[in-house]
Amino acid sequence: xxxxxxxxxxxxxxxxxxxxxxxxxxxxxxxxxxxxxxxxxxxxxxxxxxxxxxxxxxxxxxxxxxxxxxxxxxxxxxxxxxxxxxxxxxxxxxxxxxxxxxxxxxxxxxxxxxxxxxxxxxxxxxxxxxxxxxxxxxxxxxxxxxxxxxxxxxxxxxxxxxxxxxxx
Ligand SMILES: CC(C)(COP(=O)(O)OP(=O)(O)OC[C@H]1O[C@@H](n2cnc3c(N)ncnc32)[C@H](O)[C@@H]1OP(=O)(O)O)[C@@H](O)C(=O)NCCC(=O)NCCS
Numbered sequence: 001x002x003x004x005x006x007x008x009x010x011x012x013x014x015x016x017x018x019x020x021x022x023x024x025x026x027x028x029x030x031x032x033x034x035x036x037x038x039x040x041x042x043x044x045x046x047x048x049x050x051x052x053x054x055x056x057x058x059x060x061x062x063x064x065x066x067x068x069x070x071x072x073x074x075x076x077x078x079x080x081x082x083x084x085x086x087x088x089x090x091x092x093x094x095x096x097x098x099x100x101x102x103x104x105x106x107x108x109x110x111x112x113x114x115x116x117x118x119x120x121x122x123x124x125x126x127x128x129x130x131x132x133x134x135x136x137x138x139x140x141x142x143x144x145x146x147x148x149x150x151x152x153x154x155x156x157x158x159x160x161x162x163x164x165x166x167x168x
Contacts, residue, residue, distance in 0.1 A: 004071030017075040024099035031100040092128035120164035130157040
């Protein structure tokens with residue numbers, strides 16, 4: 001268990017975490033047996049890679065914003081907030097991952113908690129999360145944030161609703 005230097009938080013993508021981002025994502029891709037080719041392109045022009053990811057963008061046909069969960073120069077994971085659900089509700093309002101070296105330390109649980117506050121500020125009163133039935137870690141994360149089960153979507157993923165906190 002490594003204590004990050006400062007309390008991690010959801011931040012805009014930034015070149016400040018370049019090395020940690022590339023190393024963390026590479027470790028995660030290798031652990032999952034996924035293709036790492038996109039990392040080479042990202043490492044060659046990390047400024048451009050970041051610029052393509054900052055701010056509210058139309059992705060999956062809906063306005064969405066990507067955040068990186070960071071502590072100083074360290075990158076721990078990514079989270080996306082869809083401001084509206086897609087027509088098929090695929091992916092729900094919030095999606096996230098924590099890179100392998102930082103997993104099992106409570107970070108996803110905190111990321112989701114912080115994202116629910118952001119959703120609330122956007123006027124989303126309850127957020128939809130969709131999770132594959134076999135994803136024990138993510139199911140734990142959603143349960144710890146008060147997720148209420150609501151059946152399954154057409155993709156065979158479990159649906160959960162979470163009331164977002166009221167912001168004053
Ligand atoms: C799901 C994911 C985000 C969890 O991240 P995390 O930072 O490890 O989660 P947390 O530490 O906050 O909590 C998860 C809980 O599940 C447990 N857990 C983690 N991996 C697990 C696994 N493979 N099997 C069972 N439980 C697991 C953790 O130990 C923790 O419980 P604990 O506090 O009692 O130890 C991470 O595993 C991940 O990025 N997975 C790949 C992408 C993904 O599935 N995203 C979610 C899509 S809905």
